[in-house]
Amino acid sequence: MVLRENAMHACRTDSDESGRQAGAVAHVRRREACAYLGCAGFAVWPIRGHAEAAPLQRGRQEFDALALEAARLGxxxxxxxLNAWVNQLVDPRADAPAHDDWATPYETLARGTGDCEDSAIAKFxxxxxxxxPDAGVRLLYAWHRLGDRPSDRPALRRAHMVAVARWRFEDxxxxxxxxxxxVPLSRRDDIVPVFSFDEQHLWRRLDAQPLPPPRDRLRPWQALLGRWRAQSAH
Structure with a gap:
């Protein structure tokens, strides 16, 4: 009986969240249309027409505008x-294996291109x-399963990174x-969590307790944080 009630609650929750998400995506579409049609009452959106702005400054302007708009939403x-807008603003492009550097959000938005790590970091x-809240947001390194059916064979999976958000990370x-x-992780059979992290901690998969230092396995992340703090300070 308890399981059935929980399942019914989950279904209602998914339905409610799907409706809210559809509204948020529709909001993105309305803003996009107004940006290009010049609707009254809206700022220029996105800020790609400011040719006089330096690339990094343009990326910062876009970041600030997105954050301000997102802060008005539940x-x-x-x-x-944010998922929909970053996906529209950042064209997917993989880095060369020998130059797989992680970009800051300003750098990614200024370029308008990036790989999965760059998009996930911008969303984070x-x-x-x-x-x-800080405790409700992480970056997740995972295996992305390819094909129609789950498989653990390395030939049918690739490394992938996403941002994840929800308090306690149960789903x-x-x-x-x-x-x-x-969508909730429980509906992404193609995503196999490996480890997650934020600015301070590293976790196995999405565990509640972080792993002990050192975190030298995340040297690209530490290098990015140094650049991000320097860019944000100006």
Whole structure:
């Protein structure tokens, strides 16, 4: 009986969240239309027409505008809004294996291109900048299963990174560069968590307790944080 009640509650919750998410994505579409048609009452959106702005400054302007808009939304709508907008602004492009550097959000938005790590990192910091609690946001390194059926064979999977958000991470929402809609991890059979992290901690999969230092396995992340703090200070 308890399991049935929980399942019914989950179904109602998914339905409610799906409705809110659809509204948030529709909000993205309305803003996009107004940006290009010049609707009254809206700022220029996105800020790609400012040719005089230096590339990094343009990226910062876009970041600040997105964070300000997202802060006006509830957390479920905010997640959907940021996932959809970053996916529209950042064209997917893989780095060369020998130059797989992780970009800061300003760098990614300024370029308008990036791989899965760059998009996930931009969403991670946008969630934080728009007021989402630190304890409810992580980056997740995972295996992305390819094909129609789950398989553990390495030939049918590839490394992938996404942002995840939800307090306690029991079934977090996945913000993914290959999916316009943010959906709960339980509905992403193609995503196999390996480890997650934020600015301070590293976890095995999505565990509650962090792993002890050192975190030298995340040297690209530490290098990015140094650049991000320097860029944000100006």
């Amino acid at each position: 957390v479920p709508e905010r997640i959907a809004f 910091f946008l969630l934080l900048a728009s007021g989402t 977090p929402w996945v913000l993914d560069s290959i999916n316009m809609l943010a």
